[in-house]
Amino acid sequence: MLTTDLEQVLIWRAERDRIAAAEPAEKATLLAGRAQAIRRRVVQMIMAAGQGHVGGDMSVTDILTTLFYETLRIDPADLPENRDRFILSKGHCAAALYATLASCGYFSPKELGTFMAEGSALNGHPNRVKVPGVETNTGPLGHGLPVAVGQAVGAHLAGSPARMFVVAGDGELQEGSNWEALMAAAHYGLENLTLVVDRNRLQQGARTEDTNGLDPLDARLAAFGCEVRSVDGHDHLALAEAYAPPVTGGPVAVIANTIKGKGISFMEDRVEWHHKVPTSEQAEQALLELA
Template sequence: MLLESTEQVSRWHERRAAFAELDPSMRAEALQRQANSIRRDIVRMISAAGQGHIGGDFSVTDVLTVLFNVVLDVDPHEPRRDGRDIFILSKGHCAAALYATLASAGFFSPNELATFMKPLSDLNGHPANTKVPGVETSTGPLGHGLPVAVGAALGSRIKGAPARVVVVTGDGEMQEGSNWEALMSASHLGLDNLTLFIDRNRLQQGARTEETNALDPLDEKLAAFGLEVRVIDGHDFRQLEAAFGPSTTGKPVAIVANTIKGKGVSFIEDRVEWHHKVPSTEQVEMALEELAQ
């Protein structure tokens, strides 16, 4: 199990406090800069590992940045603190984005990112909760995060102190039946402390979702399953922040975030081959340049 980086935790606290002081439009700009810093980490990690899922990493980087710098009540110093908010990245193949985000909050040292997918590293290609603080459940096979999130949301309610539970899934992942089992439960149980965030980038490993096994109209399906649905631009920081506001209907919340796979680097954006392609040395330079701001 990796250990916290106290120095980095202090920086994270300072950053959160500074972000909180800013007016919404300034905060959106600051979050944008922070997200691009995470994307630069991801580029370096995947380049060094020679493996990774850069497209999906980039489509969830913005939401991870908002969650860990504004929304979630988590504690890198005491990651299992009772009563904490629970965050689950169900699309576990986007581990690099999660690791870079957790390291920036000090859950472990950013120096560890260089070990991503290297032999015996705790930073496996898919996140393991027994190795990485801040990871609540090991994910990788798709369709696992949402049922666990339902259990955590229900469990904290049974304990008498409902914690906020946020789960991020891919959109292709919503083809897994287990998610719809879990949605029925979330709705039946009235889990208004649960938020499902769907990274609607419209691409899955092999092709577009709508060419593979169409999901649309996803918002209507979620509403029919009893969720309060919010459709947003998943790269607009002001919309992202607002989307995590509390449930207004007593129902669990589903955020359908329209995103761009590969967001932030022009030659990677919205191209199916960049699901898990690795950038060349030259492409790394070009990507870092585009992400410089």
């Protein structure tokens, strides 16, 4: 098990406080700066490892940054039972999660250099037994939401104010277990559960709508009892607003409309960058564009 990096936690706390106190325009700038730093780190990790899922990492980064720097009631150095919980159900985007968790101080950012290296705690998919900040192991798709439903039911039983956030890929919603979980979430009135869909419209091999179409996704999620909020998944302020508790009392589904490969011109919305590894020249250009 990796250990908390207290020095980094202090840096994260200061940054989070600064973001919390900032006016909207400055807040957006600060969050965008954090997100670009995480994207750069992810590209470096994937170059060092020689593998990874760069496209989805880029699309999910703003979703994660807003959660960990603005929304979640968490602190890596203080883990009370009533803290908020986060699950990255699209576990193949572990690099983006690890870079985010390390920036918060859940473990030392130095560990990121071991991503997918032999014996590293930082496996290609997150493992809670080894990585602080990971609440449950993901990788096979359709696992995060049922676990979060259990956590949300547990929070109700315990009278806890904790909120559960799950980020799922859009292609991932083709797994039936998600819809089993949503039925239960609505039935149990889990207003403390928020599903964020990274709607980049691409899955491993093709567009979602050419594979097994999800649209009308908003209507489908609403029909399953969710309060649906469709936003620009790269707009930090819009995401922060969409992460607010529901008005209706049921679960919230945030459709975060994103671009796979976001921020790297030659990767954006290109299906082949699901898990392709850049050449060193491409990586150089990617880092310049992300500066």
